[in-house]
Amino acid sequence: AKQNTNIFSNRGMTLEEDINSTNTYYRQSNKAVIHKKPTPVQIVKVDYPKRSAAVITEAYFKQASTTDYNGIYRGKYIDFEAKETKNKTLFPLANVHDHQIEHMKAIDAHGGICFIIIRFAAHDQTFLLPAEKLFSYWNVKLNGGKKSISFDSLQTEGYPIPFQYRARVDYLAIIDKLYF
């Protein structure tokens, strides 16, 4: 009977599910309009059966050329990537792709609010890391240094995202403090 004792627990929900439900809440409460972009798929073959919907019968996952989420909040353009790791001590930068970093740099240069959300599933802790700080870690990697962000350094460089009942990953609470 221990199940569901704590309704605020993340148990069983992926970071993506939590962010999607948070964004639905943000939209329904008229706070922000932020969506997950559809998974990019290379469609190769489509069947058109009579009297029923077209069926894609061959397709492949494509690497995303941008980030997972974007939208508008308080009149500003918002853009972010979300990553979950099972690793207990570090977040491997190999989880982020070059073109995602290029995209985030372009957004940053154009005045958008850009960041990454990183969840350590084993610790049930989720952090927001502003893009500029991600770029610093990335540069260290490019220069032959560490290829990861340690859980410990995220405690100081990142911002723990509060877990709310309806806004399960309430990242806009951090954005309010950092950018407005």
Next chain:
Amino acid sequence: AKQNTNIFSNRGMTLEEDINSTNTYYRQSNKAVIHKKPTPVQIVKVDYPKRSAAVITEAYFKQASTTDYNGIYRGKYIDFEAKETKNKTLFPLANVHDHQIEHMKAIDAHGGICFIIIRFAAHDQTFLLPAEKLFSYWNVKLNGGKKSISFDSLQTEGYPIPFQYRARVDYLAIIDKLYF
């Protein structure tokens, strides 16, 4: 030998291809960061063959819940839909879905720049129509009136988009005049 005489001709390019190439040019010239969202697909079955990429073997097209394009320009959030019609005299509003209108209204309310690009292929003419004006036509339809936007009224209510060599659908030229 008449082929390709006019390099500025749209012949053979769809509106989507033209906008994608325009956005690539905008990004490469550091003018704006605007992307087409991937086609939303409901993935049902995936095969994972040994030693090769995962293959999606059953999937269906989903109706888009938002618009085709979004991004950032001059620090502002930009969001738009693009539609092409072969009809010579009118653009049927049935080409736009309720939830797209709802999305555009939300973007508008949050201070984003929102519009629709409509191409009449038969006339090789492409117009930008600000979201507010689209909402007026939509309301007429909801109230039992006309279910379309005539080519003629787009000549006065819309803004013809200039065709440039590198920016094949140079919609930001109109955005500069309307919103800045």
